[in-house]
Amino acid sequence: MSSAIESGEPTFLDRFPQEAKVVRSALWSSFIALTLGALFGIIQTLHRTDVLRVFSSGNYYTILTAHGVLMVVSFTIFFLVGIYTWAVVRSLDRPVEDIRYTWTWYGLMVLGTLMALVAILGGFIDSIDISADVLFTFYAPLQAHPLFYGGLAIFLIGTWLAGADWFRSWYAWKQENPGERIPLQTFMVLITMLMWYIASIGITIAVVIFLLPWSLGIIDQVNPLLTRTLFWFWGHPVVYFWLMPAYLLWYTVLPKVSGGRLFSDPLARVVFVLFLLLSTPVGIHHQYLDPGIADGFKFIALTNTMFLLLPSLLTAFTVVASMEHGARQRGGTGLLGWLRALPWANPAFTGMALAGLMFAAGGFSGMINAGLNINYLVHNTLWVPGHFHLTVGTAVALTFMAATYWLWPQLTNKPIFSRPIALAQVILWFVGMALMSNAMHVAGLIGIPRRTAEPQYDGFDFIPTFGSIAELDLQLVVGGTLLTLSAILFVSNLVLSISLPKVSGLGQPLPPALSGPDDAPKVLDNLKLWTAIALVLVILAYTLPLASIVDRGGLFGPGGTPYPTMIEFGSTLLEIYTPLTTDWISGWLQ
């Protein structure tokens, strides 16, 4: 395999040293979040199963918020901006237009993360009035400190500016290459960002118009159903914001590490266009059990959701077909015998292949979640985290880690410290998640709820259909421990790589697809058209439900009680702030 590592080609670092630095910084930010997230993860696992309780059960929710936010916002999205910067610069073969601008959006994302993190970790210190024990979904009337909402807003602005950076590169490239097809990786990046801009409408309104002013005491109350619906307007497409970088890697890097080429460039484009169209008008499927939303709207969300399966099913085909092509190029034969010819000793390959396998399992549990009426059995039970630890927690996370083993040497000109450890790491993640997620799915079916510190109640016991609660807890603990070990091995392998001497020729050029972009209808590259259709679908899916929610409860009603009570903080701030500004303005006028 070592011959495959040293290709003699120049690396991304050789060609774009400034950009490589940005990509490395974004990936380090991502991996720091992963490390902290893993720490909070194992604390939760041991607490829930009553093996070891380091914190009180009241503090469990601070830990859960930190785990959720760090993993699904910081880890995933910092990785996304890193890999997308690499993909755009590499596939357009040109540096970013202005590296200072690039560092600016990265800086904003770091600032936003730190603000939100201060608010969340403040929950551990009772003596200060800062907390954000609101979990990843921050459903009002649960209230966080304004730093949390402010941090989230700044982080989002950073991601929007990052998207603008990539659009700017593409625009400059287009001027110099008129009439050429958008290179596949850049196409994927641009489509992802168009989806992200549309999705962001929901969370921006929720945070800027309602939650931030409410946490500052400027408005007294919010409509909990409205802010919740606006959250899911963004909250489902964010799932695809995690997945689409993984898809980009499956489509463009996995065929390479399998030893072959992508099966079809046109279908890859079709898949991404379908994500742009269908990712957003489905958010209400997270609200099947919400009173105040008519079942007709839920049915529309169901229909869109089921069709959203299509791009993932197409991806499954293409990924397996590309792997088979690679295996046959490497001399594999037979109906299934080619599987043996795949490069299983390469952690980048094995990690991505195992991630894909887990995604199939996660896809099936997702289909059950999507089923409007079966969902009643599993909604808000441990089944649901069981599902998304397979999707974002494995399909996405394991693909990111595996791809890092392939990309990191090209960003640093240093090999990975230990390939055997890397291989063990991806397998540990797979085994750990198989155990943990299996236990979560089974526990969910007997009604054990998610998001709780102690699923042991005084008045009744959960009765497993087979096995015992102790067995399920054992699977959770062993699985969680293996995952933590895997995360530690991943990060330490990268840290140890720092000390290695630089070598040259670690570049890994990506081969073109078997069926290239020229086979794709031109209309696929018409970004304006797809954006317009996506917007129409969002308007169709959301106008009536939102109008109905506002009509029923009012824009700012019907309230509920903020928890914990922090209104005092906001009004104190205003009392200090308002006279100061007035004084300042009147002083200035004189």
Add this chain to the structure above:
Amino acid sequence: MHIHNYEKIWLVLAMIMIVGFLTTVTYGATAVGIEMISDEEDTIDPGALDEDPRFAEPRVEQVGENEYEAYVVAQQYIFSPDPIEVPANSTVTFYVTSPDVIHGFQVAGTNANTMVIPGEVAKLTVETEEPGEHGIVCNEYCGSGHHVMEGKLIIHPEDEFEMEDDE
């Protein structure tokens, strides 16, 4: 655009599966009659539940020969009434609301499950079958005492069930 034959077959099978899922869900909703949580109940002032005829005194009421209505308040960190007592082989409609934050209401291990949102009243109807006791859990995080929020649903044998009002 060139699409490989295998990929065409895959595409067709995928579409058949998707349409199949939609059909089964529709069948469940219409023919089997699995009722959805919907928007048929009016909104309510979460700050004035103590003045509401249904929720001022959370309780179970008999409304027909074999039909009961349960008015349930979910609040940090209790369900009222607790326990909820109904007879076997009856139709029970739960009306659940919250005066404070969002809660969940699930009869553990069953599909009697709803979100409870301040300002909204969740309505769900279940058929009780055999006598027995079921736990009720709040399955949405609602504050630092969320993990102690539980209730109980007691299904009595029909001949042993008496409404308190009738005594």
